[in-house]
Amino acid sequence: MNTIKIQEHASNPQKTVGIYCHIPFCLKKCAYCDFASFSCLGEEKITDYFKALYQEMKNFAAVNIDSVRPVVDTIYFGGGTPSSVAAEHIEKSLLLLREVFVIKDEAEITIEINPGTLTKEKASHYKKAGINRISIGLQAWQDFLLKILGRVHSQSDFIKSMEILKSTGFENISVDVMVGLPGQKLFDVIETLTALMVFSPTHLSCYSLILEPGTPMANWVEAGQLNLPDEDEEREMHWAVDAFLKEQGYAHYEISSYCKPGYQSRHNLKYWELASYLGFGLGAHGYYNGRRYGNTTKLSQYIDRLTAGESPGSLEPLMEAQEMMSEWMFLGLxxxxxxxxxxxxxxxxxxxxxxxxxxxxxxxxxxxxxxxxxxxxxxxxxxxxxxxxxxxxx
Ligand code: SF4
Known part of the structure; x- marks a missing residue:
């Protein structure tokens, strides 16, 4: 088994790490998506996946039984759409993580959710489980754009989700928006941001659409059925977002990320600062003791390997100083x-x-x-x- 082995660090025996857990399920595949995510799978398959995920966490504990339990200061449930599965799966994952690791009291614990998949009950479960940060995927305020993107939700679903989150007591909420969408105008971008200000999100991630080959959206654009804004228009949108959010008191701290003071994503900072993190789940990656590792992106293989007592991933060779310097530069910038x-x-x-x-x-x-x-x-x-x-x- 090549599960990562924690080496105690002489000067910092309780080295802090972040944890990423991948939940690869969505209600429906969006037209632009090439992430490791699956839709229309039954509860049985989802339960099998979580059993495998728990096994991966237990394997980590078994391999590191003699080590000091690592201290965790960030946990991130990403996807996929973690809010599309029963909240019990997320709660159980967190319980297990608390057995295997020492989770700091002030740890940042984030879950990605999508509008249309959140209920009051789920939000309450998340809150009780200790989740204290929400990342919600709006992408655009306009229903015609959400339709083009193939999102399952509408503007009104987003409003309902935000009301649920606020009434459950979530304060630290990040919203994802996109620019450079087919049919999107500068006016739509500003309307999206203006509408969002009513909810006072603490953080916004603003991404440009990237056409991934083989996705339905890439095929539609190639066939001339959809037109993207040109590069100048896309840049104009980016700079309009930048000006708008700065005017509203947000700091631009990473190329796609804006936050109110004190609300940087502590988990994502670990990626950009080459800090240690462990990844669990399908296609998850980790970086620890100077080594990267990555899990298989094939769902059946992930489940089968863990069921058979094998590792779902492979460790990469120890990173050479040159490689580490190069990563430090392009991630840090x-x-x-x-x-x-x-x-x-x-x-x-x-x-x-x-x-x-x-x-x-x-x-x-x-x-x-x-x-x-x-x-x-x-x-x-x-x-x-x-x-x-x-x-x-x-
Ligand atoms: S919700 Fe996210 S992960 Fe799921 S299909 Fe859409 S873009 Fe992909």
């Missing part, structure tokens, strides 16, 4: 605050100008990166060409 030179030196023993001077200097000269003597960060123009900047560090 996603944060608008950039990367502090002193942090890089503390981690790698040398400045990023020593490791990447030949990469950084031309990017600064092209106006894509800026250096203020302490931090290296994207310029506004760099945000428009972020992928080009990140690729330069690969």
């Amino acid at each position: 996603r944060k608008l605050a950039g990367i502090r030179e002193a942090d890089f030196i503390a981690r790698f023993g040398q400045s990023y100008f020593v490791s990447y001077g030949e990469v950084i200097k031309p990017l600064i000269a092209d106006g894509l990166l800026q250096w203020d003597g302490v931090d290296l960060k994207l310029t506004p123009r760099g945000q428009d060409f972020a992928n080009q900047v990140f690729m330069a560090f690969l």
